[in-house]
Amino acid sequence: MAGRIVILGGGIAGVSAKLRNRHSVLIDENPYLTMAPRIMDIISGRSPDYPLIPRKLDHTGRVQSIDFENRRVHLHNKDITYDRLIIALGHSQNYSFIKGSKYIHGFSGYGDAMSLRNEIMHKKHIIIIGGGYLGVELAGAIGGNRVTVMEGGKQILAGLPSRFAKTASDLLSSSGVNIALESPVEEVKRDAVIASGKRYESDLTLFAGGFTGNIPETAQDITTKNSRIAVNSYLQSLDYPDVYAAGDTMFVENGGFIPMSAIIARSAGITAMENAMGFRKKFKPNNFANIIRVGKHYFGTVGNTFVQGIPARLIKEAAVALTINHAKEI
Numbered sequence: 001m002a003g004r005i006v007i008l009g010g011g012i013a014g015v016s017a018k019l020r021n022r023h024s025v026l027i028d029e030n031p032y033l034t035m036a037p038r039i040m041d042i043i044s045g046r047s048p049d050y051p052l053i054p055r056k057l058d059h060t061g062r063v064q065s066i067d068f069e070n071r072r073v074h075l076h077n078k079d080i081t082y083d084r085l086i087i088a089l090g091h092s093q094n095y096s097f098i099k100g101s102k103y104i105h106g107f108s109g110y111g112d113a114m115s116l117r118n119e120i121m122h123k124k125h126i127i128i129i130g131g132g133y134l135g136v137e138l139a140g141a142i143g144g145n146r147v148t149v150m151e152g153g154k155q156i157l158a159g160l161p162s163r164f165a166k167t168a169s170d171l172l173s174s175s176g177v178n179i180a181l182e183s184p185v186e187e188v189k190r191d192a193v194i195a196s197g198k199r200y201e202s203d204l205t206l207f208a209g210g211f212t213g214n215i216p217e218t219a220q221d222i223t224t225k226n227s228r229i230a231v232n233s234y235l236q237s238l239d240y241p242d243v244y245a246a247g248d249t250m251f252v253e254n255g256g257f258i259p260m261s262a263i264i265a266r267s268a269g270i271t272a273m274e275n276a277m278g279f280r281k282k283f284k285p286n287n288f289a290n291i292i293r294v295g296k297h298y299f300g301t302v303g304n305t306f307v308q309g310i311p312a313r314l315i316k317e318a319a320v321a322l323t324i325n326h327a328k329e330i
Contacts (some may be wrong), residue, residue, distance in 0.1 A: 005021060006084070009027075009087065011090050013272075013321055016265070017246065019326055026057050027058065027061065029062040034055055035052075040133045040138065040141040053324050058303065065215045086243065089214040090214050093212070095207045117254055133292065136168050143226055168294055171293060171295065175294075180195065188202075225251040233253075234275045234281065244276050247268055289301070289319065290314050291317065297309075
């Protein structure tokens with residue numbers, strides 16, 4: 001018998017785990033699930049409530065610490081015991097390694113979007129550090145020739161097929177966004193960014209990368225990689241067989257590059273729960289649909305087929321609708 005299974009984190013991975021086993025205990029500090037694809041709509045002027053999806057929790061509270069040996073989770077006002085634990089607490093950012101990091105604004109979630117949505121409107125020179133998924137979608141949401149994307153590599157959307165980079169580059173350029181490739185940031189100043197020896201004016205510098213896992217304080221050490229819990233192919237901690245991780249909190253040993261998408265998070269949550277229940281199911285990531293949004297334009301792949309325009313938008317919206325329905329089911 002698996003006993004009492006506790007899930008920390010009510011994002012897509014946590015919700016998916018809960019739906020797989022409704023007898024489990026779901027804990028999160030927020031009463032709402034934040035739909036990441038809708039955060040960009042806040043930047044574009046949509047209602048602040050638009051990305052927030054209400055869902056039921058068994059306990060609401062911030063995780064203060066975890067005691068793995070005594071199988072106990074400490075919240076701000078109570079302790080929760082468990083027999084099996086699934087940690088799916090999402091991600092945060094780290095840009096402290098950049099010189100002048102005090103002048104950088106992070107952008108990793110709803111709170112950042114809310115704090116910046118009015119400020120962005122009045123800035124003349126906006127630098128976005130990072131040309132990955134977030135940087136590209138953020139640049140598309142803001143748009144205009146006042147935006148420059150700083151990318152250290154030879155193309156934006158590194159790691160994806162070249163058609164992704166070309167399509168995104170064409171869309172961003174057509175909206176006036178500047179893209180500076182092979183321009184690793186050396187220093188951020190109050191009014192400028194220095195990259196590859198060149199100075200770029202900036203009255204707002206945003207960081208769109210450097211994601212790390214959210215792991216609370218623990219009474220015992222646990223093996224991590226980039227602040228993510230190191231797990232085996234069953235999403236089981238390398239140190240504690242009764243602890244599992246899913247979504248942005250996991251680092252799969254020998255798993256290769258695993259993109260952090262909603263599809264992957266959902267699959268990981270289900271797999272972690274099934275293994276916590278006593279099954280032995282290896283995690284096999286299958287990111288069969290990969291859709292990116294640049295402003296009002298959508299493109300990506302479904303299986304091996306490249307799609308764009310209305311079909312791509314409908315696929316993205318269907319995935320969002322599915323997640324919302326799941327959140328409302330618990």
